[in-house]
Amino acid sequence: MTTAWIEPDSTATALLLLGRASDADSERGVDCPGALPAPSDPDLVERARRARALLGDRAFILGHHYQRDEVIAFADVTGDSFKLAQQAAARPDAEFIVFCGVHFMAESADILTGDNQKVILPDLAAGCSMADMATFSQVEAAWDVLREAGVAQDTIPVTYMNSSAAIKSFTGARGGAVCTSSNAKRALEWAFEQKQKVLFLPDQHLGRNTAVREMGLTLDDCVLFNPHKPNGGLTVEQLRSAKMILWKGHCSVHGRFTLDSVNDVRSRVADVRVLVHPECRYEVVEAADLVGSTEFIIKTIDAAPAGSKWAIGTELNLVRRLALRHPDKEIVFLDKAVCFCSTMNRIDLPHLVWALESLVAGETVNQITVDPQTTANAKLALDRMLELP
Numbered sequence: 429m430t431t432a433w434i435e436p437d438s439t440a441t442a443l444l445l446l447g448r449a450s451d452a453d454s455e456r457g458v459d460c461p462g463a464l465p466a467p468s469d470p471d472l473v474e475r476a477r478r479a480r481a482l483l484g485d486r487a488f489i490l491g492h493h494y495q496r497d498e499v500i501a502f503a504d505v506t507g508d509s510f511k512l513a514q515q516a517a518a519r520p521d522a523e524f525i526v527f528c529g530v531h532f533m534a535e536s537a538d539i540l541t542g543d544n545q546k547v548i549l550p551d552l553a554a555g556c557s558m559a560d561m562a563t564f565s566q567v568e569a570a571w572d573v574l575r576e577a578g579v580a581q582d583t584i585p586v587t588y589m590n591s592s593a594a595i596k597s598f599t600g601a602r603g604g605a606v607c608t609s610s611n612a613k614r615a616l617e618w619a620f621e622q623k624q625k626v627l628f629l630p631d632q633h634l635g636r637n638t639a640v641r642e643m644g645l646t647l648d649d650c651v652l653f654n655p656h657k658p659n660g661g662l663t664v665e666q667l668r669s670a671k672m673i674l675w676k677g678h679c680s681v682h683g684r685f686t687l688d689s690v691n692d693v694r695s696r697v698a699d700v701r702v703l704v705h706p707e708c709r710y711e712v713v714e715a716a717d718l719v720g721s722t723e724f725i726i727k728t729i730d731a732a733p734a735g736s737k738w739a740i741g742t743e744l745n746l747v748r749r750l751a752l753r754h755p756d757k758e759i760v761f762l763d764k765a766v767c768f769c770s771t772m773n774r775i776d777l778p779h780l781v782w783a784l785e786s787l788v789a790g791e792t793v794n795q796i797t798v799d800p801q802t803t804a805n806a807k808l809a810l811d812r813m814l815e816l817p
């Protein structure tokens with residue numbers, strides 16, 4: 429039996445318009461500085477092939493699972509953000525790491541690669557709205573609030589991989605660690621061995637889902653720190669009694685799935701199993717059958733029996749690719765409407781061609797660099813994650 433993939437309805441917000449000019453506090457909002465090939469150029473694929481071949485082993489192209497098919501076709505390796513950072517570190521001979529993903533991922537690659545290597549992000553406007561929700565100055569101000577409440581010395585920061593290098597550096601400098609969606613439980617267990625409280629950045633949902641669903645904490649043990657409110661919108665008493673201080677950040681893609689999406693798909697597709705990413709809201713994750721990282725989602729679908737039915741709650745490019753790869757299984761998108769990551773989609777074939785051809789011409793474009801002090805502290809936080817039992 430083969431099942432045809434049904435594209436969800438498009439929405440006005442499927443591809444959000446991004447700002448122009450640069451913003452030091454933002455992951456996004458800058459123009460591409462070069463002359464891009466026209467998207468209609470019929471030779472784009474051939475130009476990408478030619479530039480790729482000319483660069484040979486000098487370049488290594490990484491493709492995140494949420495990237496467009498036209499870009500994934502040129503990736504030497506695909507993966508989630510952590511796997512790609514590891515892959516970048518495992519290629520010390522590659523002069524250029526071309527990162528088809530978003531800004532914080534390219535920063536992590538720069539932190540983990542040698543000084544002689546250059547990390548290239550084909551479109552500098554490919555940021556991450558979640559990472560943008562925790563800026564360095566906001567997190568420093570929050571730490572002052574914790575200090576004034578007398579709880580900073582009892583608190584350890586843990587930051588999700590999906591955060592800027594500056595936030596990873598903040599975390600490393602205060603004894604904390606980075607985590608991914610695969611090892612968040614282990615990272616939190618480690619953190620609670622160090623201190624009584626955790627400041628979890630920047631994704632409230634991953635923090636709450638892990639603490640409550642996997643570690644036995646209650647919803648009352650968690651408080652939400654809103655950086656846009658005085659003192660995070662919390663009283664001193666709330667800060668003192670909390671175990672998990674969750675930053676008020678979320679993924680704008682996974683945050684779109686609701687309990688209604690789950691109930692609706694169950695009513696539409698008999699015997700469907702709902703598989704979601706832990707960046708989804710607590711009530712969505714509670715209502716799902718399985719929860720796990722992007723890599724977990726891929727492995728689960730790869731191993732699922734023919735004829736099984738799945739509703740997947742993660743980025744649409746990946747869900748569509750999984751559906752096309754497994755026509756013997758019925759795979760639907762969890763929501764009825766389109767849910768692309770608009771910033772991931774910034775990297776398209778014209779930007780990739782432009783970046784590769786520029787490198788062939790001897791011009792290094794869109795290089796992502798993290799300064800030495802930030803690198804040193806961020807690496808402390810990344811290394812603590814890598815040393816987790």
Ligand code: SF4
Pocket residue numbers: 494530555556557558559590679680681682743769770771772
């Ligand atoms: S899917 Fe969410 S977390 Fe990932 S890059 Fe897009 S906005 Fe950021």
